[in-house]
Amino acid sequence: MKVKSLILASLAALTLNAAPEEQMNTRIFSLLKRANEKAPLENVIFSPYSMQQAIGMLNAGAKGRTAEQVNQVFGFSAESDNWFIKNHQELSPEKQKVFSNYNAVLFDRRLELKPEFIQKAGSVYHGKLMMTEFSKPAQVVQILNRIIQARTKGMIKNALSENAVNPDMIMALVNVLHFKDKWLWEFQPKDTSKETFISADNKETKVDLMFQKLDCNYFHDDQKKVHGVILPYKDTRFEMIVMMPKEKDGKISDLLQALSDGALPGWLKSANDKNETILFLPKMKLSVALDLSELLKSAGMEDAFSISNADFSGIVNEKVCVDKVLHLVKLDVDESGTEAAAATVIMVEAKAAPPKITNYFCADRPFCLVLRYKPTEAILFTGVINRLP
Template sequence: MKAIQIFCLMTVLTLLGCNITDEVIPGTTDPGTGDVEPELVTYPLGSFGWEVVQQTLQRANETSNTVISPLSIAAALYMTYNGADGETRSAMNETLKLNGISVDSLNAAYRQLAELLENTREGVRLSSANAVFWDENRVDPAESFLAKLTAFYEAETFAEDFRNNPDAVLNKINAWVNEETEGRIEKILEELNPEEVMFLINALYFIGDWDKPFDPDQTSDRPFTTSDGREIMVPTMYQDSQFKYYDGTDFKGVSCTFADTSLAMWFVLPPADQDIDQFIASLAYDDLVDRFNTQAITGRLDLQLPKFKINYKIQLNDVLKAMGMEIAFDPMEADFSNLGTATGNLYISRVEHKTFLKIDEKGAEGAAVTSVGIAATSLPPSIKFNRPFLTVLLHKATKTPIFVGKIEDPTSEQ
């Protein structure tokens, strides 16, 4: 059978493996198409996203900044999962840590989660947009597939002429990405490969003011030691205030909430004698959440935090194959028959991921196509982020990771 490359999952910027069985995650049920709570998908999403981060760091330059949007990657793959069948669906279910959740329940839970995350208060905006572009001459998407994408993912649909107007299609896709990320990611594609007939895209944008902004007059250049031992001077924000923080022997961390206090950014500093990559590789997401949720305290803290702006990109093919999705990339074995019909077999050709993340005195901004106090008491505890650290932007109630970053060099935008 002739093979056709199909999906380029543009997840623009943001786990427990098992076979499909009747077992479900403790504390959850699979209610089919009935009432579904977002928590049905938040645990799998967090576990899947954390493994993506760990697998990515195994393949990345050890001294480079890395920013991943688990939420954006999951959204694009959930849409793709709707088109999978047979062994391909089973493999994707295991990779995505869905633990046998039905497609209809996954879609309904994602819709509930998206509405919850996007229902932000003044001073914070989180938007997630989806789209599907296809070659009208070489693939005929199933009506049921498109109906699910529009109903549950609010995906825009575009039937285009890839073969005869590749430049126009390329420009249209990149223009959509640029608009949905407020210009932070200008384009996701450099070219259309001749075999590619469809693109499933998620574009995520976040901007939020801190609940307690930093005073720009208190920002100054301070030393920062990189993983390779270089000492560089980095613009570092300062604040002596009340924060929720964790001061353990396994790591130190602080939670900076946004004006919408349902969202927070965790900054995590490994022990001085532990490499940042080894630290993340050995850290379970559940343990990280537990430290902040049950062991952190709120009190006065002397906080020094670098400003940074990072652009990151990665092709996730090898990461997803290592996590069990090899068959989805196989030209002959992949089964995406629920997606529709084409002039050959459909399979995933590439999964591209781009992110942008900026932290400053006012707040945080991310995209993916992903104060001074004077007192006469004793000095407060101090956390100085003066060496490589981990950062996680998340929705606190559902523990959904929106962005996860490893900051090696705050002065580098790459």
């Protein structure tokens, strides 16, 4: 039995005593680096939090070496469940209004799910169980597309094609999330102008470059030759971090290596708003669809994709394995703020005051971004923007 899906991903080496969020975030950046190496001229955008939840639900029923490999690739540990539970509590609709998250398990009526899987999918991931008939593929596609469109507030439509489901499939694990908020300090449309963006292949493109002077948190690492800005939203628990090489000939791959080595927490601690920052940031309207199957295999999650080696006996008695991992992300950034959405679907088939100095940050060439929830350090979205539009 196999598993198909829409998803996002992660990986890297860590110390044994690292906090769960540090483990998972470092591995996210390692996988982002790996994905960028495979497509260095394209935009790579993940929603790690979406992927972590969909894979987490799948991993709730993984056993033996299959579970070990998933844990290694995603940085899951015994503390991860409590981290997910804390996030679900803090990010509930009662406590904030800018972020929504939804998990579901669609399963064929002929299946008998294991009680321990049902318990963990519900208590840790708040997954809604939905019985349906996978013998009617068109109906399943319609249900999934309806869920994704509704839960992304219309940002992602027709996520799955008509042939995405076949009669042999027996289960779909789904995560959908959506974020929308205004900048704490909005850009003024009158200050936006057409400027040149130099893509990863050195091609020049005219883009809408937003501009403002502000006292935002700015950081720089002279050794790694990286600098970045931290832009808060109206709900200041959420923020976007934009990073890039300081030198025009700097490599985005070096920045990604530093992130994979765990540099981000140190950079964020060193950030300060003592000096004025001159900021240029492009408007973006991006849509990315990725098949991460080979990426996850190369990262070390081979057994999950092998019908001979996969062990998901904690979900069902039938022999199942992961068939495909796809991920859809949409990201809109303009003068007022940010709207972003992601969907992850896993289908199972049988067989994210010193002297005044002015900082200058102009994202007119490839850069990396992170949209995160500060209190738990959950990374909702991350990506490398190699070209625009």
